[in-house]
Amino acid sequence: MERDGCRLLFGMTLSSEALAVVPKLAEWNAIFMSSDNGDGRLTGESFVPNFFRANTSGPMGTRAVSLYLRQAGFKNFYALGMDYAWGHNSIGVFKDEVKKSGKNFIADIYSPIGTKDYSTYITKIRQSGADACFLVLQGDDNNAFLAQAKQYRLGDKVQLLTEIVDLNSIHAVGEAAIGLIGSSRYTFTFPGDANAEFVAGWKKEYGNVPDVFEGEQWQACLMLQAGIEKAGSIDADKLRPALETVEIDSIKGKVTMRACDHQAVQRGFMVKVVHKDGAPDPVPDLIATFPADQVTPACRQMTYDS
Amino acid sequence: MRLLIAAAALLALLPFGLPPYAMTLMTEALILGLFAMSLDLMVGYARLISFGHAAAYGFGAYACGNFLLHTSMPLPCAVLLAGIAGGIVAIGVGWVCTQATGVSFSMLTLAYAQLLYAVAFKWTSVTGASDGLAGIPRNPGPFGVTWWSGKAGFYYLTLACLLGAFMFCRELVRSPFGAVLRGIRENEAKTIALGFNTRRYKIAIVAISYGLAGLAGALYAPFAGFANTELLFWLLSGQVLIMVIVGGAGTLVGPVLGAMFFLYVQQKLSSYTDSWALFFGVIFILFVLFMPEGIWGFLRSRSRFARKTA
Amino acid sequence: MDFFAFLVTQCLNALSQAALLFFLGCGLTLIFGIMRIVNFAHGAFFMLGAYVGYSTVHWTGNFWLALIVAPVAVGGFGAAFELGILRRLYGRDGHAFLMVTFGLTLIMGEVIRLVWGVEALQVKPPESLSDIVFILDEPFPVYRLFLAGAGIVVAVVIWQFLERTRLGLLIRATSQNAEMVYALGTDVALVRSAVFGIGCGLAGIGGVMAAPLVTASLGMAPNAVIDTFVIVIIGGMGSFLGSLIGAVLVAFVQVFGTYYFPDFAMAFMYLIMLTVLVVRPGGLLGKEA
Numbered sequence: 001m002e003r004d005g006c007r008l009l010f011g012m013t014l015s016s017e018a019l020a021v022v023p024k025l026a027e028w029n030a031i032f033m034s035s036d037n038g039d040g041r042l043t044g045e046s047f048v049p050n051f052f053r054a055n056t057s058g059p060m061g062t063r064a065v066s067l068y069l070r071q072a073g074f075k076n077f078y079a080l081g082m083d084y085a086w087g088h089n090s091i092g093v094f095k096d097e098v099k100k101s102g103k104n105f106i107a108d109i110y111s112p113i114g115t116k117d118y119s120t121y122i123t124k125i126r127q128s129g130a131d132a133c134f135l136v137l138q139g140d141d142n143n144a145f146l147a148q149a150k151q152y153r154l155g156d157k158v159q160l161l162t163e164i165v166d167l168n169s170i171h172a173v174g175e176a177a178i179g180l181i182g183s184s185r186y187t188f189t190f191p192g193d194a195n196a197e198f199v200a201g202w203k204k205e206y207g208n209v210p211d212v213f214e215g216e217q218w219q220a221c222l223m224l225q226a227g228i229e230k231a232g233s234i235d236a237d238k239l240r241p242a243l244e245t246v247e248i249d250s251i252k253g254k255v256t257m258r259a260c261d262h263q264a265v266q267r268g269f270m271v272k273v274v275h276k277d278g279a280p281d282p283v284p285d286l287i288a289t290f291p292a293d294q295v296t297p298a299c300r301q302m303t304y305d306s
Numbered sequence: 307m308r309l310l311i312a313a314a315a316l317l318a319l320l321p322f323g324l325p326p327y328a329m330t331l332m333t334e335a336l337i338l339g340l341f342a343m344s345l346d347l348m349v350g351y352a353r354l355i356s357f358g359h360a361a362a363y364g365f366g367a368y369a370c371g372n373f374l375l376h377t378s379m380p381l382p383c384a385v386l387l388a389g390i391a392g393g394i395v396a397i398g399v400g401w402v403c404t405q406a407t408g409v410s411f412s413m414l415t416l417a418y419a420q421l422l423y424a425v426a427f428k429w430t431s432v433t434g435a436s437d438g439l440a441g442i443p444r445n446p447g448p449f450g451v452t453w454w455s456g457k458a459g460f461y462y463l464t465l466a467c468l469l470g471a472f473m474f475c476r477e478l479v480r481s482p483f484g485a486v487l488r489g490i491r492e493n494e495a496k497t498i499a500l501g502f503n504t505r506r507y508k509i510a511i512v513a514i515s516y517g518l519a520g521l522a523g524a525l526y527a528p529f530a531g532f533a534n535t536e537l538l539f540w541l542l543s544g545q546v547l548i549m550v551i552v553g554g555a556g557t558l559v560g561p562v563l564g565a566m567f568f569l570y571v572q573q574k575l576s577s578y579t580d581s582w583a584l585f586f587g588v589i590f591i592l593f594v595l596f597m598p599e600g601i602w603g604f605l606r607s608r609s610r611f612a613r614k615t616a
Numbered sequence: 617m618d619f620f621a622f623l624v625t626q627c628l629n630a631l632s633q634a635a636l637l638f639f640l641g642c643g644l645t646l647i648f649g650i651m652r653i654v655n656f657a658h659g660a661f662f663m664l665g666a667y668v669g670y671s672t673v674h675w676t677g678n679f680w681l682a683l684i685v686a687p688v689a690v691g692g693f694g695a696a697f698e699l700g701i702l703r704r705l706y707g708r709d710g711h712a713f714l715m716v717t718f719g720l721t722l723i724m725g726e727v728i729r730l731v732w733g734v735e736a737l738q739v740k741p742p743e744s745l746s747d748i749v750f751i752l753d754e755p756f757p758v759y760r761l762f763l764a765g766a767g768i769v770v771a772v773v774i775w776q777f778l779e780r781t782r783l784g785l786l787i788r789a790t791s792q793n794a795e796m797v798y799a800l801g802t803d804v805a806l807v808r809s810a811v812f813g814i815g816c817g818l819a820g821i822g823g824v825m826a827a828p829l830v831t832a833s834l835g836m837a838p839n840a841v842i843d844t845f846v847i848v849i850i851g852g853m854g855s856f857l858g859s860l861i862g863a864v865l866v867a868f869v870q871v872f873g874t875y876y877f878p879d880f881a882m883a884f885m886y887l888i889m890l891t892v893l894v895v896r897p898g899g900l901l902g903k904e905a
Contacts, residue, residue, distance in 0.1 A: 002327035016438070020532045023441045046440075083882070084427070112427070112882035114839050116830050119629035119760075120874045123622070143736050144830040151757035151829075153748055172736035172831045355714075402890075406897030409654065413849045414897075417889045420842065424882040540842065544656075544718055551715055581730065587722030594715045595704060 001028055007234050008033070010224070011217070015039035015058075015086065025050035029236045031243070035220030036213050040089060040302030043261040047300060050236060052243050052262040054220035054255070056185040059302045060295050061163045062090045064183035064268030065134065066097030067290050074132040074159060076104045078125050080145075081136035083110035089302070090136045090163050096303055106130050115141055118148045125158055132159040135182075143172045150176035165271055165284050167211040178282050180273045186215030186252065187271055187284045195251040219250045223257065223264065254292070260299040268295035310472075317465055321458040329457045331573065335566045336464045337525050340471055342549040342561035344518035349547070350556030351479055352511050353491040355412045357543050358419025361399075362516035364538035365422065366392045366523030371439040371533040372432060380447035381454055382463065385524040392520020393513045400512030404505055407494075416540065423538040438534025442527050464525055468562070471518055475558055478514070487511060552593050554600025563601050621752035626871055628751070632760035634867035635767025636829075639822030640840060641847035641859035642774060643815035649791040649854030650811045653702065656717035659841035660724040661816045665690045665823025666832040667728055670737045679742040686824035691817025698812040703805065721837065729834055739827035763825060770821075771860055778856060787811055791854060846885045850892045852902025861900060 001009070001024075009025075009032040012018050018037040025032055025048055032051045034042065038058035042051060069077075077098050081087030091108050098105040106128050111121055122145075125133050137145055142162075146169065149155060162182035170177045188199045188209040198218060202210045210218070223246050228234055231242035244259040255266040271284035297304055320332060341363055348354040370388035373379050379387070403414040426433045433439070444460070446452040453459040478484055489497035490504050498504050527533045536542070545568065553564020571589065575582035597604050644658050665686040672682035697720065705712045740746075741759050748755040778784040786807050789797045798804045823836070830836070847866055851858025866885055874881045892900060 002330060016534065020438070020440050020530075020534070023531060109878050111878075112424075114835070115881070116826070116839065117629070117633050117870070119633070120626070120871055123626065123629075124875065127622075140736060140830065140833045140835045143833070147738075147831060148757075148829060151746075151748070151759060153755050168735055172738055172833075174738050174740070402894060405894060409648075409853055410849075410893065410897045410899070410902070413845065413853075414890075414893050416845065417849070417886055417893065421883065421886040421890065424886060427882060428879070541838070548715060548718065581726045583722045584726035584730075587719040587726070590719035590722075591701065591716050594712050594719070595701070598708065598712060 001030065006030060007236065008224070010220070011035065012037065013213075015042065018042060019046055022046060022048050022051055031234070031236050031239050033220050033224045033243075035217040039086065040093075040297075043263040044300050044302050047261055049240060049262075052223075052257065052264075054223045054257075054264045055216040056266065056268070057263065058086060058090050058163070059093050059297055059304075060266075060268060061183045061185060062093040063097065063295050063297070063304060064270055064288075064290055065161055065163060066094060066101065067268065067294060068181075068183075068270045068288050069098070069103065069132075069161075070101045071288070074103070076106055076128075076130045077132050077134060078106050078128045078130035078158070079108040079134040079136070080121055080125065081108065081110050082138070082141055083112050087136045091134065093303060094134050100304075111137075111141065113141065116144055118145045119152075121145070122149055122152050122154050126152075126154060130158055132161055135160060135162040137162070138164060138166075138169075142169050146173045146176045146180070155179045164212065165273065166213075167209070167281070167284075170273060170284070171281050174281065175275075177273045178275055181287070182271060182273075182284075184212065184269045184271045184284055184286075186210075186212050186219070187269070187286065188215070189271075189283060189286055190252065190269065191286070192251065192253060194249060198251050215251055219248075219252060219255065219264075222248050222250055223255070227257075256292075258296075258299070263296060265292045265296045267292050314465075314469055318462070321461055326457055329461055331569065333457070333461045333464050333529060334526075335569045336461075336468050336562075337522050337529060338546070338549065338565035338569060339562035340464075340468045340525070341519055341522035342546050342553065342565045343468075343471065343475065343558055344515050344522065345546055346550050346555055346558055346561040347475060347478075347511055347515040347518070349550055350558075350561075351484065351491060352487045352508065354508060354512065355547070356415040356512075356515070357412045357540065357547070358415035358417075359516075359519055359546050360538050360540065360542035361415075361419035361422045362392055362396060362519035363523035363526070363542065363546075364426065364533070364535070365395065366520030367527040367533040367537050368426070368433055368439065368523075369520070370524035371442045371527040374442050374445050374528060375439060378445055380451070381445050381528055382447070384445065385463075385467070385521065385528070388524035388527075389517050389521030392523070393517020396513045396516030396520075397509060399516065400509040403512065404508045416543070419538065419540060419543060423535060423540075426535050426538055433533075433535070438532055438536075439527070440532045442531050442533065444528045460529060464529070467521060467525060471521065472558060472562075475518075479558070483507070483510075548590060550600075552590070552600055554602035554604070554606075557600070557602045557606070560600045560602030567601060618752075621754050625751060625754050625756055626875065627868075628756060628760065628764060630864075630867045630871040631764035631767070633871060634863045635763045635770075636822055636826050637843060637847050637863035637867055638767050638771060638860055639818050639825070640844040641851065641863050642771075642856060643818035643822075644844050645848045645851065645854055645856060645859040646787075646811055646818075647815040648848070649856075650787060651702075651808055653713045653812075654717070655812075655815070656714060656841065657720040657724060658816075658819050658844050659837035659839070660721045660728075661690050661694060661819040662823040662826075662840040662844075663728060663832075663834070663836040664693070664724060665820030666739065666827040666836060667732050667737070667823075668820070669824030669827050670732070670739045670832045673739055679740070679745075682739075682824050683821065687817040687821040690820025690823070691813040694816025695809050695813030698809050702812070703808075721841075725834065725837055732832075734834060736831040736833035739824070739832055741828040759828060763829075766825065770818075774856065783807075783810065843885070846889050849899055850889055852899030855899070855901040858899055858901035 007030050009030055013036050015037045034053040035055050040059045079091045081091045095105050160180050165182040165184045226246045226248050227243035231238040247256040253267050255264050257264050268290040270288040272287050273282050274285045276283045345359050348356050366388045369391050370384045373384035399418050403411055444455045454463045486502055486507050549564035549568045550561040554560025575585055647653055647655050668689050669682040669686040672685045673679055745759045745762050747758050790807050847862040851862030869884050873884045
């Protein structure tokens, strides 16, 4: 940033890195458009004016899951998450939501990052008597858990719910992902012309379908572009107010940037991983959509009132 | 001595010529240099190979970060205090680890480091767990003194710490204490036979080495503005060991050069290729095969001038 | 689930886990015992085994074949590396090996990433091993039984190999007194290459067996290195039986410890390691003190 005098920051994946970088934005006079960072605090207590989030945040993802739960028949819940900020954060929101909807939250458990053997955790979930388990896992840990859960046939007894469904995982574990229900920040099977066009263009250029983060990044690019066009410059002081009022018709439908905490207000989606004839891997199928105002928390908040 | 003064002068003049991002890089190089030099005390002078030096570094960073975030202690005080704290804690570590010798000793240092890593991950109130501590300020001193808050100022502070530590270490290794260390390195049995309680010397050098590493970590926290569990990870312990060996173990200056070399190569390679780790690995293997005495060792054997110093 | 069923299934879980740890630890301890080399790249060899296994299954659809190809390929590569590079370093002090094997880890990690890509890859076990059995009314994956069984078989095979065969005898002798063995006319260099190859091969088979459980991924190497070191330190560097005990001890403590005290899951391994080392600095069956 300093060496080349950059003014725009884009594409940082890890929330922890984002949290570390955000205090320096004022010093660099640079705008940060997040396309992947989910941590609720970035538009909450750690908010800085130069930060904008075009993507769905962690709390919003969890919220979609909990709204879905109110319609679905599950009564008793268990939760397993990775033992660090995101895991605790998301499960905290989830626990809250379960209680608010009058259902029973049995217990939560956290696995260290890099856990390879989930047999103990699977045993605990099975023993708990839950009919659904909320998972907050990603990467290698997520793959290992799904593969092993399938080997123990856990899915037959307990419905597995997850905060994030991504194609990498599905590809890595194959059939072990079938039956998984989760909230999705973006899936190529979303309806709408904007998405169909994006997916077709992606297929043509890369030969495969776009995954979660790729879709989110596209949306973030569109928002950034709209902001820059409005402001006519990338100068932070001009771009900031322009971005605050950006609204686009995106691959996820209508998305509006909110001025008070720079969170893009957008719909929430639930998908189920199913087998589709003709496709090499299972695909996430859209099963529920929730309106933007129900899914996005109040300004600078990470939890919901109702 | 002349070489030292020349080098110090050169380093002191740098802020006037370099652009800001290069200053940031140089400051980081000096911090890593201090870190590597501290390890050299153990590795080069006493042949106590520590696989867990990142623990000392991370400890210093977290300690200083906490001091700066939760008290209004002036920055230099926080830094020094964190280093001293690291040294004191390391007495205990040294006591446990020196129960064993050789490879077992090294493994114990690794065990301790990994345990600290695991603890740091869980102890959210002190370490911020996986997120770490962010937004660490550079607290002003009494009477609103803030010369260390800017880039150049902080650089000078780091330079002062490095030079101070260097002179301290140099005196240490030239002293009778240092002679005993070298005795332990060359032939511990004989040294014991001569009547020295080598265990005590080993514990002492571990404490001093870890304390200085803690000082480096303590400088890192306000430098970067954050401290996280990456600073405790064993990969960092491996990297700093490489810096010492590539630079030249047992020379004090070598490791500082090793750190600079490491940082420079990492920066340059990563801007050219995604596969910089590959080239890194090859470079190290080549070093071991063809230049085992390290950069400084190599330079010293080639130059009469260099041989006069240290 | 009644307590007895719980106990049985958890013990089986622990045994399957121990098998994987044993494959890793046994290789490392053999290498250290004979060559005094701390093979930092052991985790990378483990990972390579998983990826070679993936490719074999991908091209031939035959998992059993992968179980043979992976250790042979990885072991062969290890032996080649020893011949080409490590041989030049004997006679120098320990940290030369450390540096070189660390460098090798970096190189292998990158090469694997370039060849196989960053995404995790699925390695499917064969149909016959994909089912579940009911043990005291609890479902238990057949694959894990297979792992536990394989661990026992390999342990017995290696034990017999070391005790009964000529090469085994040479290996044990070399670990005790390499000079004498050399003086008696054996090509010690050959023994060393063989041992390094076998050690890496063991890591390789561990990798291919672990793959159906965790998928082949780039994160395997760093995790495996630490796990391996812990096992071997606990058991004692250079002791084959020690690596077996270490693996079983760590696996059981992990499984039962995580069940009763999940908050400490991360720390268990290191706590055991520290405890053992304080009481017996060389490890439980180690030679150094």
